[in-house]
Amino acid sequence: MSSFDEQRELEGRFGTLLSISDQSLVTLASNVRRRLSGGGLTNGQVVSRLNGSYNLVHIVEFDDSVRYVVRVPATGWGSRFTAIAKRSLVSQALTLRLIRKETAVPVPDVYAFDISCTNEIGAPYILMSFINGHTVCSKWFDRTGPTALEDRRLRTLDTLAQAMSQLQKFQFDKIGSLEFDNGTVGNSITIGPCYRWDEGILGDEDYGKDLRVQEFGPFESSKSYLRHWSVSTNQESFVLSLPDFDSQNIMIDERGNLTGIIDWDNVQAVPRFIGYLSFPGWITRDWDPIVYYYPANKERENSPEELKRYRLKYNSNMQEILQRKDARFVNKSHVFEAVAIAATDDVRRLEIVRKVVGRVFQVDDDDALELMRDAGCGKLNFTDKMKLRTGLQALLSVPS
Incomplete structure (x- = not known):
């Protein structure tokens, strides 16, 4: 793709948001x-x-080296800035404040947010603290530094497990976004709809040109959640997760x-x-063949054997930290995540299903x-039907 x-493409996605001036950003951060601080x-x-993909991120640095981050959503202009987009931004900002208040998970501190365009920058925003560090994706294969590469990788998995396990504090009776009474953390929480980015149909010439925030749900069971897109028990409760639990978002x-x-x-x-008990995305890549x-x-890329070893390490960390029933979901979370992706993503579905069938029958891709x-x-014969049924049950079973 040429620079032109x-x-x-950038202008089509962010429109007038690209014209937000440096001075207005500095004024907002300063105010x-x-x-x-008074x-x-x-x-x-x-x-x-x-x-x-979905936000403009601006970093403002003060004379004393303190940095603020001003995050502006791609839906924050024109007809895209719907009531749904506004509600999703409020839920995100207040949920971050809740996590920061109730746990030691190192999330950004949300200093301010606005869902109007009548502010210093003329656009909705979340203004938050700056997180120092390097992304995992920039360091996972980097052999330079004060420690050996493998030591750094294992330390990353150790400290990440310590952080994610703290989300066990939050339990909910439905699947959906968090809504806060009177817009304040500390008041009662109810579960609202789920939110997702809607870019249209992949391959359509208008794909991505009219980006929206779409809402659906909430749901009272995993079955109803998966049926909306296309392994659960009665009386479920639900948990928080990092929506994009991958290496570019871990510092x-x-x-x-x-x-x-x-x-x-x-x-x-x-x-x-698929909640906080999931494996980090970069150690499950072999279960999503289209991106591996x-x-x-x-x-x-790590080999399948390396990825399996890192999953065993992360699982061991979580088992040791949690020491409760929830820990049993960690070991097969990569399989559950793959099934969830297949249910919601028609581009990746075929290869994930082929991976699962190949694992069940222990055959290569062509035979699968x-x-x-x-x-x-x-046309599947009775023997293979039974093998598929029992194989899937074994693959997806979780000890009680």
């Missing part, structure tokens, strides 16, 4: 800091502008110690098998695809 095409140093400058120091967890867009209560490039790219065709046409 990239600029057009918030004055309110928080005065003091407020001179600053914008030192970085980052374009994410660490040079030795692998966790310094922060960022990007909580559309955070909500979810089934336990081993052995073609050994420099940036043939078995899928037979099943789809009603």
Whole structure:
């Protein structure tokens, strides 16, 4: 894609938000800091502008080196800025405040947020603290630094498990986003709808041009949640998760110690098998074949054997920390996550189902695809039907 095409795509996604001036961002950050501190140093400058998939991220640095982050959603302009988009932003900001207040999970401190366009920058925003550190994706394969690469990786998994396990504090009776009475953390919490980014249909020429926040639910069971898109028990309760639990959102120091967890867009209560008990995304890549490039790219991908070893390590960490029934979900969370992805993503569905069928029958990809065709046409023989049924039950079973 040419730089011209990239600029057009950027303008199509963020529109007038790209014209937010440095001065307005500094004014906003300075005003918030004055309110928080009662005065003091407020001179600053914008030192970085980052374009994410769904947000513009602006970093303002003051003269004393304190940094603030101003995060502006891609839906915060024109007809995209719907009542649904506003509610999802409020839920995200207040849920972050709840996690920070009730746990020691190193999430950004939300200093201010606004769902109107009548403010210093003329757009909705969440203004939060800056998280120091390096992304895991920049360090997972980096052999430089004060410690050995493997030591850093294991330290990352250790400290991340310590942080994620603290989310066990929150239990909910439905699947959906958190809504706070009177918009204040500390008051009663109810469960509202789930939120997701809607970019249209992949492959359509208008894909991504009219980005929206879509709502659905809430749901009272995992079955109803999965049926909406296409392993549960009665009297379930639900837990929080990091919506995008992957290496670009986990911040660490040079030795692998966790310094922060960022990007909580559309955070909500979810089934336990895809909640805080899940494996980090970068150690489950072999269960999502369409995005897994081993052995073609050994420099940036772990082998299946390595990924299995890191999952065993992370699972061991969580078992030791939690020491309760919930821990039983960790070991197979990568399988549950793959099933959930297959249920919700028609692009990745085929390869995940082929992976699962191949695992059940212990056959290669071609034979797995043939078995899928037979099943789809009603031609699967009785023996294979029984093998598929019992194999899936074994693969997805969780000890009580």
